[in-house]
Amino acid sequence: MSFGARPSDAFAGSVRPSCLGAAVKAVLATAVLTTLSACAGRSDLGFATLMSEVPATRAIIVPPPGGPSVVAVLQRSYQDGLSQEIALSTASLTTGQNAFYVSMLNNTQANPEQSETLSLPSLSQDRLLSEMEERMPGVEMQTSLVYVQNKFGPFGFATGRSSSGDLCLYAWQRIEPDEPAVFLPGGSVSVRLRLCDADATVEQLLRVFYGFTIAAYYRQESWNPYGDPPPPPAQLGETNAPMYPLGLGSDTTTVRRRSVSGETRRVVPAAPRRMIDKDSATPAIPEPSSPLPTAPESGYPVVPPPPSQ
Numbered sequence: 262m263s264f265g266a267r268p269s270d271a272f273a274g275s276v277r278p279s280c281l282g283a284a285v286k287a288v289l290a291t292a293v294l295t296t297l298s299a300c301a302g303r304s305d306l307g308f309a310t311l312m313s314e315v316p317a318t319r320a321i322i323v324p325p326p327g328g329p330s331v332v333a334v335l336q337r338s339y340q341d342g343l344s345q346e347i348a349l350s351t352a353s354l355t356t357g358q359n360a361f362y363v364s365m366l367n368n369t370q371a372n373p374e375q376s377e378t379l380s381l382p383s384l385s386q387d388r389l390l391s392e393m394e395e396r397m398p399g400v401e402m403q404t405s406l407v408y409v410q411n412k413f414g415p416f417g418f419a420t421g422r423s424s425s426g427d428l429c430l431y432a433w434q435r436i437e438p439d440e441p442a443v444f445l446p447g448g449s450v451s452v453r454l455r456l457c458d459a460d461a462t463v464e465q466l467l468r469v470f471y472g473f474t475i476a477a478y479y480r481q482e483s484w485n486p487y488g489d490p491p492p493p494p495a496q497l498g499e500t501n502a503p504m505y506p507l508g509l510g511s512d513t514t515t516v517r518r519r520s521v522s523g524e525t526r527r528v529v530p531a532a533p534r535r536m537i538d539k540d541s542a543t544p545a546i547p548e549p550s551s552p553l554p555t556a557p558e559s560g561y562p563v564v565p566p567p568p569s570q
Contacts, residue, residue, distance in 0.1 A: 311377075312337050312346075320347050322361045322452065325472025329359060329456070339379035342366040342448075353457040354425035357397055362453035367479050381451050384417070384435055393419065393431050396455045400429050411471045413487070416452075418470065420463055429457040430466040436475075438488045448484045450475065 317331040322345075324331065329349035336345045347361040366381055382388060393402050402421035409416060416434035423429055437449035454470050478484065496502035 315345075320361075321345050321363045321365060321475060321477040322347055323474045323476050324349065324361075324469055325474075328469045328472065339377050341368060342379040344379065349456070351457070353423075353427040353429075353459050355397070355400065355423040355427045355429060355457040357455065357457070359456050360396075360454075361473070362455070363475075364451040365477065365479070366449045366451075367481070367484060368448050381435070381449060384433060389417075389419075389431075389433060392433075392453065397421070397423075397429055397431060397457070399424060400457075402429070402431060409467070411473075413475075416470065418467065420466075423457065425459075427457045427459050428461060428463065428466065429455075430463070430470075431455055432467075432470045434470075437486050447488075448479065448486045450486050 312335045315334050315336045317334055319336070320331050320334045329351075332348040332350055334345055334347050336343060342365050344362075344364040347363065349359040349361065351359045353359075364379060364381060366379055389404075393400075400421045400423045402419040404417065404419040409418070411434075413434065413436050416432055418430060418432040420431075421429050432452075432454040434452045435449065436452070438447045452473075454473075456466050456469060458466060496504070
């Protein structure tokens with residue numbers, strides 16, 4: 262290097278272009294290898310079920326006031342609907358979980374991201390027995406032959422007593438239009454209820470199925486599984502057709518009389534009746550009664566009574 266040369270010229274002459282390209286290639290190769298090793302070591306967690314938990318406020322069915330509370334909601338989506346398992350609070354020793362099982366069919370592909378479709382089979386006796394055996398194992402259930410219906414229409418139910426003494430109820434219902442449409446299907450809703458309780462009666466368990474509410478719907482004009490609304494009563498607005506509040510009708514009116522003074526009168530219980538065996542009972546001997554005084558006949562003297570001692 263001469264004294265008159267510039268440092269920049271000397272530096273530029275000392276670094277060859279081939280060496281610079283080799284360094285850049287080495288850095289890029291190291292980055293690619295690092296990225297590949299990171300991708301090979303990453304593992305995504307997968308689940309074997311398509312069910313996902315949603316908040317309790319997203320439950321399709323809401324129990325009646327005072328009924329069992331909603332504990333958890335498991336939901337699965339389909340192309341043409343969704344299904345939920347709504348777990349309820351349980352106060353029994355029977356194996357299993359009290360829950361509503363509900364499926365809503367849309368009859369249209371509302372969720373194209375899902376590959377499976379929802380099917381609602383018919384309410385056959387074999388299928389219902391299979392459901393009860395799965396959700397209430399070991400409980401002998403008896404199907405009721407009494408016709409019942411709630412605000413959504415008729416439904417069926419079965420009751421049974423578990424080995425722990427709990428009373429169990431299994432109810433089912435299919436809600437769909439009476440006249441299915443051909444071009445615009447109205448959809449349908451399938452409901453099941455599995456409910457066991459240690460101290461409840463059949464009427465108290467049925468009250469849950471009578472009073473539940475469906476709080477979800479599809480935002481489509483064609484979706485209407487409930488059918489047309491019923492007409493008002495024929496006597497509504499007519500003359501000579503009085504309507505009374507509950508418990509105030511002419512047949513159910515109860516009149517309670519009170520004394521003028523307002524005092525509470527004590528009711529004396531009636532004497533208990535005794536069972537008398539006609540073969541072994543001894544007839545009671547009547548006590549002798551005092552003879553009644555008789556008036557003397559006319560024409561005869563009156564005999565005075567004997568003197569008292």
